[in-house]
Amino acid sequence: xxxxxxxxxxxxxxxxxxxxxxxxTDGDVAHARALMKFAETFALRDEQxxxxxxxxLLDEAGPGVLVDAxxxxxxxxxxxxxADSTGIPLDTRSxxxxxxxxxxxxxxxxxxxxxxxxxxxxxxxxxxIARPMAKIMLRRMEAKAQxxxx
Amino acid sequence: xxxxxxxxxxxxxxxxxxxxLANAHKAYWQALAAPGNWFNGKQRVAIACEVRxxxxxxxxxxxxxxxxxxxxxxxxxxxxxxxxxxxxxxHRVVTDQSRITKNYIDDNAKLGFSEEQYVELVGxxxxxxxxxxxxxxxxxxxxxxxxxxxxxxxxxxxxxxxQDTAYVAMIPPEGAVGDEADLWEAAKTANVLRALSxxxxxxxxxxxxxxxxxxxxxxxxxxxxxxxxxxxRMQIELVAGRVSxxxxxxx
Numbered sequence: 001x002x003x004x005x006x007x008x009x010x011x012x013x014x015x016x017x018x019x020x021x022x023x024x025t026d027g028d029v030a031h032a033r034a035l036m037k038f039a040e041t042f043a044l045r046d047e048q049x050x051x052x053x054x055x056x057l058l059d060e061a062g063p064g065v066l067v068d069a070x071x072x073x074x075x076x077x078x079x080x081x082x083a084d085s086t087g088i089p090l091d092t093r094s095x096x097x098x099x100x101x102x103x104x105x106x107x108x109x110x111x112x113x114x115x116x117x118x119x120x121x122x123x124x125x126x127x128x129i130a131r132p133m134a135k136i137m138l139r140r141m142e143a144k145a146q147x148x149x150x
Numbered sequence: 151x152x153x154x155x156x157x158x159x160x161x162x163x164x165x166x167x168x169x170x171l172a173n174a175h176k177a178y179w180q181a182l183a184a185p186g187n188w189f190n191g192k193q194r195v196a197i198a199c200e201v202r203x204x205x206x207x208x209x210x211x212x213x214x215x216x217x218x219x220x221x222x223x224x225x226x227x228x229x230x231x232x233x234x235x236x237x238x239x240x241h242r243v244v245t246d247q248s249r250i251t252k253n254y255i256d257d258n259a260k261l262g263f264s265e266e267q268y269v270e271l272v273g274x275x276x277x278x279x280x281x282x283x284x285x286x287x288x289x290x291x292x293x294x295x296x297x298x299x300x301x302x303x304x305x306x307x308x309x310x311x312x313q314d315t316a317y318v319a320m321i322p323p324e325g326a327v328g329d330e331a332d333l334w335e336a337a338k339t340a341n342v343l344r345a346l347s348x349x350x351x352x353x354x355x356x357x358x359x360x361x362x363x364x365x366x367x368x369x370x371x372x373x374x375x376x377x378x379x380x381x382x383r384m385q386i387e388l389v390a391g392r393v394s395x396x397x398x399x400x401x
Contacts, residue, residue, distance in 0.1 A: 064380030
């Protein structure tokens with residue numbers, strides 16, 4: 001989703017931010033380092049560091065950003081528990097769109113990868129067209145929404 | 151004061167909380183207290199209480215570090231409303247969810263803790279946990295749990311389900327029809343949305359919170375335009391991705 005939103009915003013991002021690489025925050029995402037630290041200390045339940053990260057984000061970006069970042073972080077404490085406790089696999093479409101990204105971020109190392117079958121040749125072939133097609137479709141949808149708004 | 155004003159009004163928060171967030175949390179707290187499809191209000195609130203107990207449960211801590219989560223015997227830190235299997239499931243979903251298996255769910259069903267009850271339980275756990283975690287992220291005290299409402303569960307089960315995708319039965323992608331037509335638009339769905347669909351109200355409850363804590367289904371398809379939030383889509387996905395990575399979320 002980060003990769004897709006960057007593509008559609010014509011922005012540069014280094015996906016290794018997701019794995020906690022601080023050097024990767026030097027891209028087009030505003031307050032990336034402060035957001036990454038906030039998310040990280042929150043998920044690690046490191047309460048003192050979370051308090052520090054909260055203050056940094058508040059000072060740097062303001063209360064609106066802090067509250068919305070907290071809401072998203074809390075939301076994604078839920079998603080992993082839904083997925084793992086019901087044993088759902090990755091959807092075929094998402095699997096096709098994320099072949100490269102899963103490899104880049106080495107997501108196969110996670111235990112919950114067991115619920116999704118290994119990438120088949122068909123999925124690999126689909127991956128070559130799935131992402132470009134999704135971008136075209138989403139750009140069209142956004143253009144229509146913008147037209148409707150104006 | 152009206153019952154709906156008792157909870158999640160965030161008047162003591164040092165940061166202004168969007169009204170949409172407050173309303174979603176308030177609505178969930180009310181739903182939590184009411185009878186569900188498979189648990190009554192008292193049991194639902196007791197499940198919420200176990201979500202909080204799990205975080206300081208010494209047995210959960212010990213089990214999380216054990217090589218096998220199914221051989222260790224011990225007592226959870228728990229209240230006295232729920233049966234042992236139900237308490238154990240709550241604690242596992244909070245503290246050790248990645249090692250839950252289909253056999254565990256099936257074995258519980260043989261003991262009378264049904265698959266439908268398990269799905270409703272997962273819905274309660276994840277929603278309460280997510281709202282509690284929002285408070286923790288902002289350094290706010292947790293909301294008091296609501297007073298349970300009287301009444302009995304109605305044992306509603308959707309007509310169309312399939313068993314082959316996950317550990318639990320789910321409504322098939324094309325099965326959101328009739329009373330379930332509001333769950334997703336004609337086959338446009340994802341497994342994470344279908345995961346709790348054996349108890350359709352559990353899907354509605356988590357979507358009500360996700361629409362505000364993350365994005366609505368419509369806003370999810372908008373990757374670069376305004377989204378009604380103080381953070382743009384890339385910032386949202388950075389936070390989501392970093393949390394999910396630490397949680398080892400493959401999905």
